[in-house]
Amino acid sequence: MTHVKWHAAPACTMETVPSTLPEGDPAPADGALPPQISHRVGARQFGFYVHVPYCASRCGYCDFNTYTAAELGGTASQASYSRDAIAEVTLARRVLNDAELPVSTVFFGGGTPTLLPVGDLAAMLHAIDERFGLRAGAEVTIEANPESVDPRSLAELRAAGFNRISLGMQSAASHVLAVLNRRHTPGAPQRRVAEARAAGFEHVSLDLIFGTPGESDDDWRASVRAAIDAGPDHVSAYALIVEDGTRFAARVRRGELPMPDDDVLADRYLIADELLTSSGFSWYEVSNWAHAGGECRHNLAYWRGDDWWGIGPGAHSHVSGLRWWNVKHPSAYAARLASGSSPAHARELLDDETRRFEDVMLRLRLSEGLDLDALDDVGRKAASAEVDVGLLEGPAFARGRAVLTLRGRLLADGVVRRLLG
Numbered sequence: 001m002t003h004v005k006w007h008a009a010p011a012c013t014m015e016t017v018p019s020t021l022p023e024g025d026p027a028p029a030d031g032a033l034p035p036q037i038s039h040r041v042g043a044r045q046f047g048f049y050v051h052v053p054y055c056a057s058r059c060g061y062c063d064f065n066t067y068t069a070a071e072l073g074g075t076a077s078q079a080s081y082s083r084d085a086i087a088e089v090t091l092a093r094r095v096l097n098d099a100e101l102p103v104s105t106v107f108f109g110g111g112t113p114t115l116l117p118v119g120d121l122a123a124m125l126h127a128i129d130e131r132f133g134l135r136a137g138a139e140v141t142i143e144a145n146p147e148s149v150d151p152r153s154l155a156e157l158r159a160a161g162f163n164r165i166s167l168g169m170q171s172a173a174s175h176v177l178a179v180l181n182r183r184h185t186p187g188a189p190q191r192r193v194a195e196a197r198a199a200g201f202e203h204v205s206l207d208l209i210f211g212t213p214g215e216s217d218d219d220w221r222a223s224v225r226a227a228i229d230a231g232p233d234h235v236s237a238y239a240l241i242v243e244d245g246t247r248f249a250a251r252v253r254r255g256e257l258p259m260p261d262d263d264v265l266a267d268r269y270l271i272a273d274e275l276l277t278s279s280g281f282s283w284y285e286v287s288n289w290a291h292a293g294g295e296c297r298h299n300l301a302y303w304r305g306d307d308w309w310g311i312g313p314g315a316h317s318h319v320s321g322l323r324w325w326n327v328k329h330p331s332a333y334a335a336r337l338a339s340g341s342s343p344a345h346a347r348e349l350l351d352d353e354t355r356r357f358e359d360v361m362l363r364l365r366l367s368e369g370l371d372l373d374a375l376d377d378v379g380r381k382a383a384s385a386e387v388d389v390g391l392l393e394g395p396a397f398a399r400g401r402a403v404l405t406l407r408g409r410l411l412a413d414g415v416v417r418r419l420l421g
Helices: 081-095 118-131 151-160 174-179 188-199 217-230 247-253 262-278 297-303 330-338 352-363 377-388 394-398 406-410 412-419
Strands: 046-052 103-110 134-144 164-170 203-210 234-239 282-285 288-290 307-311 316-319 322-326 344-349
Touching: 046 081, 046 297, 081 118, 081 307, 081 330, 103 118, 103 297, 118 134, 118 151, 134 297, 151 188, 164 188, 164 217, 188 203, 188 217, 203 217, 203 262, 217 234, 217 262, 234 262, 262 282, 262 288, 262 406, 282 297, 297 307, 297 352, 352 412, 377 394, 377 412, 406 412
Parallel strands: 046 103, 046 307, 103 134, 134 164, 164 203, 203 234
Antiparallel strands: 234 288, 282 288, 307 316, 316 322, 322 344
């Protein structure tokens, strides 16, 4: 496929925490919400994201707020992390007062959450349940690397209340894994899927990355087929993005590795969609496919504009139109909580126009699409034009929805810009 500009999603998921924090307004030491939004708390679905910022080693492409043991410094410690996270859960309960907020989803991401003892992970989950209450059937996800879990730890995680696991597979080709600095061997993710199923996990996801230098179309096809054959009910596939400040970016700058090519990325996406669709998966978000019922409910809550509290260094939260983000370093995070203060670094109260922009941008990425009533007259006229050029589905438009076609998914960023004028 040629002459298609690929507007790729970053090589991460909604669960990741970027290493660079945005600017914003000062956050109060007690974490109190502005009075003008307090009455809206509890109006939308509520979840928790728990960021565990530790990794055994750093992948060359990674730009997330994560730390190896050698990078930590200060007084931060993996051993005491659960205590700090639980202190923030307690703070969340105090800030949100007596609002009834049964938790629909919890997502432990990172980093590598499974570097922590299962007992620590269970303690954090128990604190959320004790202070807020988990809804019946709540989705509780944990991310893991294939080398960080085994049959015993998987059984312990399931017994602790985790019912969904997301495994970082990235590729089935050993030379691609080497370029990505991944430590697991080909075949390990597939074995972990089987072990997770045997442990009783209801939902299992595999994450893939495409466009790594040295990866061929055949390598990518083999990776997607290997993921499908492993038997997950969810697959994520993200284009490799070269982030400034990473070792990968330095290697590209020195000419050791080529920059991923847009047309190659587009071709790889089409290969993934074809293989996954023909195997019974359906896309429900631009970079995510699932069997019916296997969609990640936590990520859907992000894309639909629901509320969540982000626990941990650098974690972002959103409640009733207020967004805030915590201090980055684990030592600063622990010190804030030890002093009885909120770990929030800064925040912003979203105005109506910003909320509309983000709602259009995020909802359009979903297979359910966007209600055309969310657009103004100019936007609806633009949507009609996108139907004419094959980027939005005609039948959906007739039903009052803006839904991306397959080609539209490749050009989603441009579609969003035109709909917003």
